[in-house]
Amino acid sequence: MSRSPRRALAALCAATALALTAPLAAATPAAAATPAAATAPATATTAATTTTRYSGTLQDGATWIADKPAQWNGILLLFSHGFGPLTAADAPSGAVAAELLAEGYALAGSSYDPHGSAWALKSAEQDQYATITxxxxxAGRPAHVVSVGVSMGGLVNAEIARDGAGRIDGALNLCGLVAGGVNLEDHQLDAEYALAWFFDRADLPLLVNLPDAATASALADRLTGAVNAAQQTPAGRARIALAAAYLNQAGWAPGQAPPAPTDFANQEAQQYQWLQQGVLNFIIPGRYAVEQSAGGNPSSTRGVDYTALLNRSWHADEVRALYGAAGLDLKADTAALTAGATITGSGTARANLTATSTVTSLGVPMLSIHTTADQLVPVEQENAYAARVQASGTGNLLRQAFVARQGHCNFTTAEIVAGLHALEQRLITGSWGTVTTPAALQSRAAALHLDGSAFTDWTPSPLTGIR
Structure with missing residues (x-):
C-alpha cells in the first residue's frame, strides 16, 4: 500500500453487492442527540492535506470534534479515547491523524459526558453514536464507519462493536481493556492487597472505598515507597514478584532487553522497574474513578485462594525461584494472604460495573492489537476476551494481533494503519483469510514506509485474578 492518499474503503463503498450493514442506520433515542451548539467549521492546510475541523456539544454536555479532508473517501473513523481527561479526541496521535487524513479518512470522537467519573462507561457508547449523527x-453523511479505540476506549469500542451493527461496519482495537472493568479491579486489588500485606500493613483497611482522588494518590505514593524499600532485600524482591504475578505485571521494561525465560532475577527487576516508574500511581487513582462510576467498591479479597491464584499465573516459576533463593516459605505466605483476606465489595457496585463495563460478544468484525509487554492493561486481557467471544458464538468475527514491544499503547503509526488496512480487507471480502498473520501485517506496515513495525506470533497466557 502506498502512503499517498488512497480510497482504502472506496471499494467497500462501491461494493454494494457485499451487503454490508446499511450506513448510519437510525440511532436509538439516547444516541440520536444532535449538537446543542455546533461551531462554524474551520479549514486548515498542511503540506499534504487540507482539512476542515468541526465541533459541537451533545445533549448530555459531551463535546465532539471531527476532521474531514478535502478529498474525503467517504469513510469516518470513530475514535474512542482512553482513561484520563474527558476531552474530545479523534485519533490516537497527531502522527496517526496526519497519515489517516492524507489517506482520505475523516476522523471524529467525543469527550464522553464530562459531568461524572473519568471512568465514563455509563455515557461513552451513546456519546459516540451521537457523534456519528x-x-x-x-460534515456530511459517511458511506461507512469504522470504530477505533485505545485502552479504556478499547472497552468502549468493544461495546460499540457488540451493539453497533447498522451504525458501524467494523472495529479496530488498540491495547483495549477488553476483559472489562470487573476483572481489572479484581486483579489490581489482589496485587495491592499483597503489597500492603507484606510491606505496608497500616494501609490494608484503606485500599478500597477511596474518598477522593488526593487520598488515592497519597496511598499510591506510600505503596510505591514501600516497594522501593522492599526491593533492597532478597525477601522483598521475592514478595514483589508474588504481587507482580497477581497484577499480571509485564516482565519487560523500557530500555531493557527482554529477559530470558529462566532469568527470574531479571524478570523481577524489570517488573519492579514498572512499579517504580508509577504503575501504582496510575491504577490506584484509577480505582477511585471506577468506584465513583460503580457506586462503591466492586471487588473482594475475601474467599480468594491466593495459593491457587499464583498456581494459575504464568509468573509462578519466577516467584517460586525467587522465594527459594530468599529462603522463604511460599506456601506459608500465600496461605497467610488467603487467611487474612477480609475485603468485601459491594454486590450492587459489582453489578453496576458488570453492566457498564463487561463485553462478551461481537456484532461486527474486530481486529484487536496489543503490545506483548503492557504494564497497565495486561496482554492477558486478550486471552480472557477471546474466550468469552468464542463462547458467545461470535468468535469468527474476532482476530487478534500482537506487537513485540514494551509499554501501554506503544504502537507505531505504521502498525495502526496496517491494522486498519487489514480490517478493511476483511470488510471488503467478507473473509479474514490470512490478512492478520504477523507476516501479512508486517508486509502491510513496511509498504507504508513510515516508522517501522514489530508484529509477532504471540499467544497470551490466561489472565490471573478472574473470579
Whole structure:
C-alpha cells in the first residue's frame, strides 16, 4: 500500500453487492442527540492535506470534534479515547491523524459526558453514536464507519462493536481493556492487597472505598515507597514478584532487553522497574474513578485462594525461584494472604460495573492489537476476551494481533494503519483469510514506509485474578 492518499474503503463503498450493514442506520433515542451548539467549521492546510475541523456539544454536555479532508473517501473513523481527561479526541496521535487524513479518512470522537467519573462507561457508547449523527448533520453523511479505540476506549469500542451493527461496519482495537472493568479491579486489588500485606500493613483497611482522588494518590505514593524499600532485600524482591504475578505485571521494561525465560532475577527487576516508574500511581487513582462510576467498591479479597491464584499465573516459576533463593516459605505466605483476606465489595457496585463495563460478544468484525509487554492493561486481557467471544458464538468475527514491544499503547503509526488496512480487507471480502498473520501485517506496515513495525506470533497466557 502506498502512503499517498488512497480510497482504502472506496471499494467497500462501491461494493454494494457485499451487503454490508446499511450506513448510519437510525440511532436509538439516547444516541440520536444532535449538537446543542455546533461551531462554524474551520479549514486548515498542511503540506499534504487540507482539512476542515468541526465541533459541537451533545445533549448530555459531551463535546465532539471531527476532521474531514478535502478529498474525503467517504469513510469516518470513530475514535474512542482512553482513561484520563474527558476531552474530545479523534485519533490516537497527531502522527496517526496526519497519515489517516492524507489517506482520505475523516476522523471524529467525543469527550464522553464530562459531568461524572473519568471512568465514563455509563455515557461513552451513546456519546459516540451521537457523534456519528452530529458528524452526518454537519460534515456530511459517511458511506461507512469504522470504530477505533485505545485502552479504556478499547472497552468502549468493544461495546460499540457488540451493539453497533447498522451504525458501524467494523472495529479496530488498540491495547483495549477488553476483559472489562470487573476483572481489572479484581486483579489490581489482589496485587495491592499483597503489597500492603507484606510491606505496608497500616494501609490494608484503606485500599478500597477511596474518598477522593488526593487520598488515592497519597496511598499510591506510600505503596510505591514501600516497594522501593522492599526491593533492597532478597525477601522483598521475592514478595514483589508474588504481587507482580497477581497484577499480571509485564516482565519487560523500557530500555531493557527482554529477559530470558529462566532469568527470574531479571524478570523481577524489570517488573519492579514498572512499579517504580508509577504503575501504582496510575491504577490506584484509577480505582477511585471506577468506584465513583460503580457506586462503591466492586471487588473482594475475601474467599480468594491466593495459593491457587499464583498456581494459575504464568509468573509462578519466577516467584517460586525467587522465594527459594530468599529462603522463604511460599506456601506459608500465600496461605497467610488467603487467611487474612477480609475485603468485601459491594454486590450492587459489582453489578453496576458488570453492566457498564463487561463485553462478551461481537456484532461486527474486530481486529484487536496489543503490545506483548503492557504494564497497565495486561496482554492477558486478550486471552480472557477471546474466550468469552468464542463462547458467545461470535468468535469468527474476532482476530487478534500482537506487537513485540514494551509499554501501554506503544504502537507505531505504521502498525495502526496496517491494522486498519487489514480490517478493511476483511470488510471488503467478507473473509479474514490470512490478512492478520504477523507476516501479512508486517508486509502491510513496511509498504507504508513510515516508522517501522514489530508484529509477532504471540499467544497470551490466561489472565490471573478472574473470579
Amino acid at each position: 452530529a458528524f452526518g448533520n454537519t
